[in-house]
Amino acid sequence: MAAADGGAVSGLAARHWPAAGPSRVPNWVYTDPDIFAREQERIFEGPSWLYVCLDAEIPNPGDFTRSRLGRREVVAVRGNDGAVRVLLNSCAHRSMQVCGANRGTAKEFICPYHQWTYDLEGKLLGVPFRRGFRGQGGMPEDFRPDEHGLQQLAVASRHGVVFASFNQPNETLEDYLGPTMLGWFDRVFSGRPLKVLGYQRQRLPSNWKLMFENIKDPYHASLLHVFLVTFGLFRLDQQSAIEMDDTGRHCAMISRRGAQETNEATAQMSAFRQDLRLADPRLLEPVREFPGDATVAMQTIWPNLIVQQQSNGLAMRQIVPLDAGNFDLVWTHFGYADDPPEMTERRLRQSNLFGPGGLVSVDDGEAMMLSQVGIAGNEGGECLVEMGGREVANVPHMVTETAIRGFYQHYRAVMGL
Amino acid sequence: MIAAASGLDAPLELRARLADLYAAYDDALGEGDYERWPEFFTEACVYKIISRENYDAGLPLAMLQAESRGMLTDRVAALRKTTLYAPRFVRRLVGSIVLRAIEADSMRLSSSFALFQTMLNEPSEVFLCGRLYDRVADDAGTLRFAERICVTDATLVPTSLIFPI
DSSP: OTTTOHHHHHHHHTOOOOTTGGGEEEGGGGTOHHHHHHHIIIIISSSOOEEEEEGGGSOSTTEEEEEEETTEEEEEEEOTTSOEEEEESSOTTTOOOSOOSSEEEOSSEEOTTTOOEEOTTOOEEEOTTTTOBTTBOOSOTTOOGGGSSOOBOEEEEETTEEEEESSOOSSOHHHHHHHHHHHHHHHHOSSOOEEEEEEEEEEESSOTHHHHHHHTOHHHHHHHOHHHHHTTSSOTTSSEEEEEOTTSSSEEEEEOOOOSOOOTTGGGOTTOOTTOOOSSGGGGOOOOOSSSSOSEEEEEETTTEEEEEETTEEEEEEEEEEETTEEEEEEEEEEETTOOHHHHHHHHHHGGGSSTTOTTHHHHHHHHHHHHHHHHTTTTOEEEOOTTOSSOOOBSSSSOOHHHHHHHHHHHHHHTO | OOEEOTTOOOOHHHHHHHHHHHHHHHHHHHTTOGGGGGGGEEEEEEEEEEEHHHHHHTOOOOSEEESSHHHHHHHHHHHHHTOOOOOEEEEEEEEEEEEEEEOSSOEEEEEEEEEEEEETTSOOEEEEEEEEEEEEEEETTEEEEEEEEEEESOSEEESOOOSOO
């Protein structure tokens, strides 16, 4: 898009990152349609492993689920050989959407328009009237069905989580995550079979990167989230850490749960409400289920996934950018297949904290909406990201924006900005 | 206002009491008087807002779920004291309330709802719509919701779900 339009090229060429580096983020990265187009090309269609779905959503041959990777829509389907394939949901004939259901089970995919038929591997099986009718019409003699299958993406999966790429990275999924992130990833996905509890979707009037920044920013959690703070679920005075991979693109935000108590830190949190007590405390009765003492581990995995482990609330949050000012957030809540009923009940109760109506995440959705409004009305401005210093480094505390700087350090390299 | 499903011969007085319950509920929420909201439910009530996507697939996850009047009270406390949200109005319309069945301890009713949202300085928009599946019980002489399942047609919520349905 940018290359075909001389004006757009000069528009992007005129963009210069502030000299201060990743401790400043220019507001145009959240608003410029040319930036958005380049993000699609270099990040979402570039050498990235993108989260697609969970194995547990498509356990049997023929099971499929739709997913959106950036602006492109795919179908993840389990073949008769048991392997998962990720196919572009666009017919090789006239590009029509082939699969219209969110999920289901199929023997083959038939495009509704002209009934071109594909097998579970995306191979073109049949073209009606390929040889014409009574010697007239039909496809040319040299038409090769094997050259016109559904586009198949590179696929990588680990312990029940499926990733795909339009432009296969030179590194395995494990190397892509790096050893630090892999440790946190495997903590939730140990290979223990998963069970999907359901979906939540919300459309947020905000740039997609603000979602990542939100989960890479522990500083806000103690101030914005009165609910979390009051009930001791996440506070910056608790033992905590920010751990990134070597590139800064992925991050784990880790915390240990504390009690509902006052101290010198809560005195600075106007959010803290000592007077608040739950009428029905069953909402928050977390039990320890992972090794180690971390009670919260929020993983941000470049470029479209947040793995949420907040007490017993487990969810994949998939980020689907729509344009510079809007994205969809798709939540897949899950537990483990062998969870006893009371654990499933506990996870469902705790799910009240998350999603579009979540006691905690409503604050984030509203904050992102208001951020975008402020940014759009101040496109020449820049965001200041200096809490905890100006460098990118792992730290054993929460009073920092280092992971946002890590994200933009990598973003700039990929985007050439 | 409460239409009996065909074959169901509900006394007029009962229908009038049900109509009053629905009207009073809508009046409380319509006036933004959320403190009154839990009073329309029995102590051991079930309240859920769930997408049709999950509901039809038998997936239990809701956008909001409560298993007691206390959990509804906690929701209201959060709404008043802990939640950050931009100013808005949400208007509800509930219609075509049908009494489906009278059972030993409760009555089953269903209806349709539409929610309209108005953000500050923005036009009013349709926010969510769907079906209400209710169970109403006589709680020591007062009709209350023992169960209200709000099933939204949309899989997707625009930005945030702040207020109950």
